[in-house]
Amino acid sequence: MLFARPLADLIAELERLPGIGPKSAQRLAYHLLRLPSADTERLAQAILAAKAKLRFCELCQNVSEHERCEICRDPRRDSHQICVVAEPRDIAAIERLHEFRGQFHVLHGLLSPMDAIGPEQLRMRELLSRLEGVEEVILATNPTTEGDATALYLAKLIKPLGIKVTRLAHGMPVGGELDYADSATLLSALNYRREL
């Protein structure tokens, strides 16, 4: 037996996290073992509390403490405009600009048949059900093959409803990811978004 049972279990759990390979999982596990009990207790509590207190906003699907998130509850936000992003972290990137005053919608992923991710695996139905009164949908998925495909797919569904559909414009590094882009690039992309 390579590891004591509880240690093996811990490594196995850590390995299931995104971006963590077997080596990192082992390193993290040994690090956790060396921590004082108070520290590991705090970490475990934080995980449990986050899980217990957080949910997905019933409107925009962003991570939220309440049924509706802060942005969706903010009366100053323009509900005629919805900016669609792939991940919650992409909202933070756009919010940092303090320019966009509309609302958001989080898909929680992008279309990718290779990974068995189709429209049903994303929060698309939730988006389509909140389009009444909306005048513009801005598709702010990453400018990757999957980001473009997801945007094209949504455009085909939304445009027939008579809603203006726009896409972030050039300026993003090709193959790049939204949350790593510098603000200047992202701002120009937002300003020059184009209709599909």
Added chain:
Amino acid sequence: MKEAQFTEKAVETLRLTGLILEGFRNYRHAALEPNAGFHVLAGPNAQGKTSLLEAIYLISTTRLLRGMRDAEAIREGEDRFRVEGSVAQGRTSLAVTLERGGRKRALLNGVGLPRAADLIGRLPSVCITALDLPMVSGEPGERRMFLDLELSQVYPAYLRALSLYKRALEQRNALLKQAQDRFVPDESFSAWEAQMATYGASLRDYRRRFVEELSPLAAEAQAELGEGESLKITYVSRDEALTAAEYEAALVQNRRQDIARGTTTAGPHRDDLSLTIAGRDGRLYGSQGQQRSAVIAMKLGTLELMRDKLGEPPILLLDDMLSDLDAGRRARLCQWVARHAGQAFLTCTEATAAGDEILDRATVYRVQNGTLEAL
């Protein structure tokens, strides 16, 4: 005066001025400081001549020679290899590293690039080895690989369109397989097909123009090598789609049949080159001698084409002076190289095989047992 200075500078940018090999093939460590001219690497077989050529090819294209596996290039007993070259008078460094069990990494000025392929185009090269014969005799994929590699070296936009096309194609193929078991709506397909159409049409456009320019240049090289037989290269698509709109329409039309087969039947990923040697299909009817001459002529034609596009000749890598050529052909090949090539690296068992015209202007190295000695 200003113009002359500019020209001189431009001519220096694509030259290799330094090369370091670590743990690569049979080299524990080797270093070379090439000049702008010819380099003849001489020595017995299996001593490391071709590996030097391959190392230059690797930092140029991020690939080993045709058909070689990456992991096998790590020297026995070592954990990794590293090949580093300097270009533009040492102002730019290109490196490729591979750890055992890991993935190939490309570094530009010491900084890792997100994708190894991003290194391509910074040190353009044309490489001729006996391993290239399948380019004429083999499957269509061999010829597409030739087109993709040479075009990527000249046009970054081609490389980008190629990788985006391949990605969208993989996704469409995955969707086709899913559609065998359950209903997939049209919108799901068109999201990938629209991208395939855009990038696929662009690929075909680049390829057609490349082949149109290459064909006469290859024919000219073929004649200069003293081959009496004509050579003609044409780009062949199974479907007629030329524009993005036509290709997208073809994809829509093929959907049902593609679902049944579980793969995309039309598109640039199925295209081919047709090589006509002396009026006949060179792939099916060419003798091995004719096919080998055609490979050489296509590569020399590519060198001329790239010189035209880049403003200076790419590096020429010529392995084993193609020792199985007869004396007359080899002499004319040497003459061609002496007249047309810029910086060049040539390997042969005996330096004399390179001929006087080359040797007069060459630096000669003796390669033996993974060591390198300038003569």
